[in-house]
Amino acid sequence: xxxxINDLYQEIILDxxxxxRNFGExxxxxxxxxxxxxxxxxxxxxxxxxxxxxxxxxxxxxxxxCAISLASASLMTEKLKxxxxxxxxxxxxDFTNLVSGSDEDLKVLNxxxxxxALKGVGRFPMRVKCATMAWHAFNQALKD
Amino acid sequence: MDDSKTLNLNVRKDFPILSKKILxxxxxxxxxxxxxxxxxxxxxxxxxxxxxxxxxxxSRGVHTLSVESTFxxxxxxxxxxxxxxxRSENEIIFTKSATEGxxxxxxxxxxxxxxxxxxxxxxxxxxxxxLIPWFFLRxxxxxxxxxxxxxxxxEIDIDHFNSLFTNKTKIVSLTHLSNVFGTELNExxxxxxxxxxxxxxxxxxxxxxxxxxxxxxxxxxxFVFSGHKTxxxxxxxxxxxxxxxxxxxxxxxxxxxxxxxxxxEGASYxxxxxxxxxxxxxxxxxxxxxxxIDYMNKIxxxxxxxxxxxxxxxxxxxxxxxxxxxxxxGDNKRNSIISFNIKNVHSHEVSSFLDVExxxxxxxxxxxxxxxxxxxxxxxARLSFGVYNxxxxxxxxxxALHKCKEFFNK
Numbered sequence: 001x002x003x004x005i006n007d008l009y010q011e012i013i014l015d016x017x018x019x020x021r022n023f024g025e026x027x028x029x030x031x032x033x034x035x036x037x038x039x040x041x042x043x044x045x046x047x048x049x050x051x052x053x054x055x056x057x058x059x060x061x062x063x064x065x066c067a068i069s070l071a072s073a074s075l076m077t078e079k080l081k082x083x084x085x086x087x088x089x090x091x092x093x094d095f096t097n098l099v100s101g102s103d104e105d106l107k108v109l110n111x112x113x114x115x116x117a118l119k120g121v122g123r124f125p126m127r128v129k130c131a132t133m134a135w136h137a138f139n140q141a142l143k144d
Numbered sequence: 145m146d147d148s149k150t151l152n153l154n155v156r157k158d159f160p161i162l163s164k165k166i167l168x169x170x171x172x173x174x175x176x177x178x179x180x181x182x183x184x185x186x187x188x189x190x191x192x193x194x195x196x197x198x199x200x201x202x203s204r205g206v207h208t209l210s211v212e213s214t215f216x217x218x219x220x221x222x223x224x225x226x227x228x229x230x231r232s233e234n235e236i237i238f239t240k241s242a243t244e245g246x247x248x249x250x251x252x253x254x255x256x257x258x259x260x261x262x263x264x265x266x267x268x269x270x271x272x273x274x275l276i277p278w279f280f281l282r283x284x285x286x287x288x289x290x291x292x293x294x295x296x297x298x299e300i301d302i303d304h305f306n307s308l309f310t311n312k313t314k315i316v317s318l319t320h321l322s323n324v325f326g327t328e329l330n331e332x333x334x335x336x337x338x339x340x341x342x343x344x345x346x347x348x349x350x351x352x353x354x355x356x357x358x359x360x361x362x363x364x365x366x367f368v369f370s371g372h373k374t375x376x377x378x379x380x381x382x383x384x385x386x387x388x389x390x391x392x393x394x395x396x397x398x399x400x401x402x403x404x405x406x407x408x409e410g411a412s413y414x415x416x417x418x419x420x421x422x423x424x425x426x427x428x429x430x431x432x433x434x435x436x437i438d439y440m441n442k443i444x445x446x447x448x449x450x451x452x453x454x455x456x457x458x459x460x461x462x463x464x465x466x467x468x469x470x471x472x473x474g475d476n477k478r479n480s481i482i483s484f485n486i487k488n489v490h491s492h493e494v495s496s497f498l499d500v501e502x503x504x505x506x507x508x509x510x511x512x513x514x515x516x517x518x519x520x521x522x523x524x525a526r527l528s529f530g531v532y533n534x535x536x537x538x539x540x541x542x543x544a545l546h547k548c549k550e551f552f553n554k
Contacts, residue, residue: 004167004500005551009493014552040492041509041522064522066492067552123167124496 007120008127009067012075017067022077026060033144035063035073035137037129042069046137054085061137066130068121072099073134075115085142091115092135098122099131155443158184159532170502173537178323178350178481178528179506181375184439191377191432202427203401203418217427220434221417227437228367228384229358234416235390237383238430242349243273245368245383246317248420249345250277252393258314260286265308265316265342267292267300268518269324272511274317274347288312294518297474298325302332309340316344320367321351324510324526325473326456326481328355334363343389349373353530354452354480356445359384371429375531376436380429383420390416397422440531448531452480455529459538466542468549472524483510483524486545489552491525497548503541 026047035044044063051057059077063070076095080088087108094109096102101122109115121131156162159182164172174182194216200209202217217238224236239245264278268291281287290313292305300318316337320329329346337344345366348357352369359367366389371380385393395402395413399422404412413419440448456478463469463484472483486494495507506526509516516522527541 005497008496009551014554039508041513041516042492043522066490068492124499127492127496130492 004120004123008124010117010120012114012117013067013071016071016074020061020070020074022060022074022081024060024062026058029058031141031144033137033141035133035140037065037069037133039129040066042066042130042133044069044073044134044137046073046134046141048080048138048141050085056080056083056085056088061134065133068118068127068130069133072118072131075118076134076138079113079115080138088138089142092139095135096132100128101125155184156532156534158186158439160185160188162532166502166504167500170500173503173533173540175527175529175533175537175541176504176506177530177533178373178526180372180378181353181530182532183377184375184436186439187376187432187435190435191428194428194431199428201424213427216431216434217425220430223434223437224382227357227441228382229360230384231360232387234387235384237385237390237417237420238425239368239381239383239420240379240426241381242347242368242370243277243381245366245381246274246345246347247277247280248383248396249315249317249366249368249385249393250281252396253315253343253389254281254285254287256393258285258287261288261312262314263288263290263308263310263312265290265292265305265313267305267318268294269298269300269322269512269515270317270319271323271347271349272513273349274319275514278317291514292318294515295474297476298322298327298472299330299474299476300333302330302336305333306336309336309342313340313342316342317366318344318346319350320346320348321355321479321481323350323481324483324512324515324524326350326478326483326528327473327476328479331362338363350481351479353440354449356449365389371433371436374433374436375439376433377426377429380426380433382433387416390420395419395422399423401425443531449479451531452529452533453477455533455535455538456480456482458535459527459529459541462538462542466545469545472519472521480529481526482528483526485521485524486549486552489549491523493552494525494545494548497551498541498544501540501544501547503544 029047029049032047042065044061046061048059049057061073090108094106097104099121121127198212200213202214221233221236225233290308293301343365346364348367348369353374367384372378402422468487470485491507508523
């Protein structure tokens, strides 16, 4: 099997795509946003609970999409749960750089991170939107 | 089988892009002609030549280049007229896209012939470009839209379609060839419109290069198609309309080229077809479309259709044998298009996997979200064929599909 496909679909991505973690709706929640990729019809709903210390206490998502979008959403919820909002925003920036093939130095993410598995998406520009859909929903929820 | 292989061998070299290597140096297999067709050398060279040797604006000057440009632009119109078998060049309007053609008809037909509460009949399988222009009429003017159901085969349910007509039905707009199922519109739909004296627009985006079009025989009142799906450039579309209707409807956009006489108090409008062509038109693209039509005529549209039908049937039978493949629509005849899913694998995965194998297919909702909802899927993979494809490519595709299934269900 060729390398590009193995890079794009690392085992952890296939795993999270098949069995997304934190799948469902967060109850109670005080933040939510819908993610939608109008070009392909994939969609998700993200809900999370931000406590009074600005820490993401719980975070979940539902929706339908390809393995990349589901795995990215699943890995995002795992990564962001328990994080302070400022840290989460740094992770958001790093992640969007990582998957869009940007050479910008990563500040908080490194090769040890499970999210690093999505780096292969950078070689498939049309799939970047799949990988960032959940993240943009997260960012949107913070603005609302 | 031998014939199609011979035909195929002869035309592949006409398309320079087919020698491109994809990602990991794979030969390109282009199965996305329904999204946009590749361009033969003649179209590429002739549009280049237009810019290099003949370019100026059309219908506006008297100098040599203006004459050469105008000649090429109007010559393209003649070629399109023959291609569609329209009665007159006045019935051929150049637009920037098929989409613009539908918007033009929706807006100007409404203005002349409709009012609040009047009805338009569409169907569930329409492309967004044949939905949204009519949604605008519903939202802005209170026009009522009705949608014909489809049968499991992917064809319009003619009885249901027939039942939608009332004395308020003013126009019908349907796809001539479904961009999801590849099924051709039942001719009965057109004859029903004729019987009821309701004009019908056919969206010919998918049919223009894959069926023989004769607008007089079809009996449609409007027909739109785009240059880029018929081996021509993007940025050029065609609206055919009967001279009666086009004469009665008002202009669409105002600007240069569409006027008769202008004073500060008002203006009169040009005769057809200039009346609907405000502003400098996509003249080079129109010429490119004319060259694409020459190209199809040279090979012979009958040969192209026969070739594509053979490949489509071959691919359908191959896919139908595979238990993990779900084909959308029935086993009725399809023209150059097959939509399918690998069970439990999202179409994006299929498309990315095949991309690395050098195979370009479409994945997504195909601008048919209402239909996707009806099918209960959020996206499908779609194969679509053109003059340059071969049975051998289908074989390679089927092998890649098996690898894909194995990879994602390991």
